[in-house]
Amino acid sequence: MKVFIALVLTFAVASAYILPDQSAFNDDVDNVFDEPAFIEDMPTSPVLSGRITNGNKASAGQFPYQAGLSLTRGTSNYWCGGSLIGSTWILTAAHCSDQVSKVTVYLGSTARTSAKVKYIVTSSSIYQHTGYKAKTLANDITLIKIPAVTYTSEISAIKLPSISSSYASYDGSYAIASGWGRTSDTSSTSSSLNYARLPIIANSVCASTYGKQVITANTICVSTPSGTSTCQGDSGGPLALESGDVLVGVTSFVSKSGCASGAPAGFVRVTSYLPWIKERTGISY
Numbered sequence: 001m002k003v004f005i006a007l008v009l010t011f012a013v014a015s016a017y018i019l020p021d022q023s024a025f026n027d028d029v030d031n032v033f034d035e036p037a038f039i040e041d042m043p044t045s046p047v048l049s050g051r052i053t054n055g056n057k058a059s060a061g062q063f064p065y066q067a068g069l070s071l072t073r074g075t076s077n078y079w080c081g082g083s084l085i086g087s088t089w090i091l092t093a094a095h096c097s098d099q100v101s102k103v104t105v106y107l108g109s110t111a112r113t114s115a116k117v118k119y120i121v122t123s124s125s126i127y128q129h130t131g132y133k134a135k136t137l138a139n140d141i142t143l144i145k146i147p148a149v150t151y152t153s154e155i156s157a158i159k160l161p162s163i164s165s166s167y168a169s170y171d172g173s174y175a176i177a178s179g180w181g182r183t184s185d186t187s188s189t190s191s192s193l194n195y196a197r198l199p200i201i202a203n204s205v206c207a208s209t210y211g212k213q214v215i216t217a218n219t220i221c222v223s224t225p226s227g228t229s230t231c232q233g234d235s236g237g238p239l240a241l242e243s244g245d246v247l248v249g250v251t252s253f254v255s256k257s258g259c260a261s262g263a264p265a266g267f268v269r270v271t272s273y274l275p276w277i278k279e280r281t282g283i284s285y
Contacts, residue, residue, distance in 0.1 A: 033211035034263050037256040038095040055196040058110050063178045065158035068106035073099050081179040081237025083247055084157045086283045090144040092236030093250055094132035097142040105146050108155040110193035112180050116154055119146045127280055137214060140252045141268045143280055158240060158247045161271050162285040171202045174242040181234030198222035206264045220249045220269040227260035239267045
């Protein structure tokens with residue numbers, strides 16, 4: 001969902017992380033795997049633009065849990081997505097929140113520039129997983145606390161998987177990824193929220209592309225048919241089961257070859273972090 005939008009205030013797309021050489025992800029010398037990259041580390045376009053690559057435009061209220069995040073790191077501002085999981089909590093990616101001093105949270109609109117509700121919070125409201133490691137993509141998950149929001153038809157929380165289904169694989173299920181990310185590896189400007197229906201694949205299939213050091217039990221992957229994928233600006237956003245609107249993934253990485261390369265897209269597997277989320281937010285099902 002390649003979605004960056006041209007604004008009066010231009011958002012700089014930060015490339016704050018440098019991944020190790022591809023060899024660092026290889027399981028052995030006989031296998032050469034595709035190199036993954038956090039989506040925000042992908043080469044940037046001179047035009048900030050946006051929607052999921054080859055996705056569809058969302059209608060008002062279709063994804064009431066979708067959050068937009070404008071984050072400040074040093075002197076740069078950049079965009080990520082997030083999911084409203086409770087009246088005071090947003091779930092997003094750690095590679096979005098790392099070293100961030102301020103976050104503006106947008107809720108309730110498909111147009112990135114006209115949110116129904118907007119909150120500004122500082123680093124004291126950011127709860128990044130302490131096990132996050134940029135070099136290995138591990139534990140790429142963060143909670144952000146916001147003032148309590150009133151639910152409406154356009155703003156409401158998405159359910160988490162129940163604790164009893166913590167070990168469900170979801171292989172073969174379809175899921176919906178949404179966000180304001182770039183629409184292609186070269187980009188075109190859009191101001192609307194977009195989404196894509198994507199098939200969840202087995203971790204063993206995903207590992208054949210990226211290797212077992214990247215694809216762990218904490219990862220969930222989708223195939224990207226016809227180059228339909230998440231992209232810059234979608235990081236941290238939701239991957240929700242098509243049946244039942246349950247949050248199963250947090251947008252994390254794609255192939256370094258490009259968002260539309262056809263390689264699988266990777267997400268943080270939410271079921272792996274249900275105890276962590278419950279401990280910090282009290283939210284569980």
